[in-house]
Amino acid sequence: QQQVKQSPQSLIVQKGGISIINCAYENTAFDYFPWYQQFPGKGPALLIAIRPDVSEKKEGRFTISFNKSAKQFSLHIMDSQPGDSATYFCAASRGGETSGSRLTFGEGTQLTVNP
Amino acid sequence: NAGVTQTPKFQVLKTGQSMTLQCAQDMNHEYMSWYRQDPGMGLRLIHYSVGAGITDQGEVPNGYNVSRSTTEDFPLRLLSAAPSQTSVYFCATRRTVYSNQPQHFGDGTRLSIL
Numbered sequence: 001q002q003q004v005k006q007s008p009q010s011l012i013v014q015k016g017g018i019s020i021i022n023c024a025y026e027n028t029a030f031d032y033f034p035w036y037q038q039f040p041g042k043g044p045a046l047l048i049a050i051r052p053d054v055s056e057k058k059e060g061r062f063t064i065s066f067n068k069s070a071k072q073f074s075l076h077i078m079d080s081q082p083g084d085s086a087t088y089f090c091a092a093s094r095g096g097e098t099s100g101s102r103l104t105f106g107e108g109t110q111l112t113v114n115p
Numbered sequence: 116n117a118g119v120t121q122t123p124k125f126q127v128l129k130t131g132q133s134m135t136l137q138c139a140q141d142m143n144h145e146y147m148s149w150y151r152q153d154p155g156m157g158l159r160l161i162h163y164s165v166g167a168g169i170t171d172q173g174e175v176p177n178g179y180n181v182s183r184s185t186t187e188d189f190p191l192r193l194l195s196a197a198p199s200q201t202s203v204y205f206c207a208t209r210r211t212v213y214s215n216q217p218q219h220f221g222d223g224t225r226l227s228i229l
């Protein structure tokens with residue numbers, strides 16, 4: 001049962017363009033929404049995260065937009081660079097749950113930024 | 116600090132063989148977990164531990180065993196390898212048992228079952 005659906009599966013953008021990756025979730029109890037970035041041959045690493053009490057969070061060129069009523073959140077990468085080429089995963093969890101609360105990941109998006 | 120160390124990096128097994136994937140962390144993190152990554156399926160939780168002596172099943176636990184005798188180590192055992200277990204396996208830790216904080220991943224073990 002996939003509780004977090006991510007799209008697109010792959011994305012190609014030109015250098016300087018905007019990359020947009022979307023996720024939708026089902027469980028209204030989720031209260032923590034991180035994005036992870038993974039380079040080839042490496043493990044994922046936390047990029048940015050948001051909680052549902054805000055609609056947007058920005059860190060440098062990376063922005064999460066959150067729509068609680070639609071149960072959707074998205075990652076925007078402004079001024080995309082070839083070094084941003086990686087696989088991106090959205091995730092969701094009930095962060096305040098007691099011991100062992102778990103992250104549910106989306107399917108992943110392979111981003112390629114052409115020079 | 117090494118962070119999360121996984122060994123081996125690559126392994127090829129024959130169907131029916133058993134093996135142990137190692138995961139060690141030097142950050143004194145409470146929570147440790149194992150994921151498998153398959154194309155188009157994201158990361159799926161296999162087993163996790165909230166402290167030494169405490170383990171529990173994740174989303175896809177069948178065919179795998181874990182134990183946690185120390186804070187630092189969390190090995191994953193394949194009892195009788197099957198081709199369906201061909202995957203990339205990641206160990207991940209976080210400082211406490213709550214999920215609203217960064218998870219730190221190792222660089223993975225790439226496992227092929229023939």
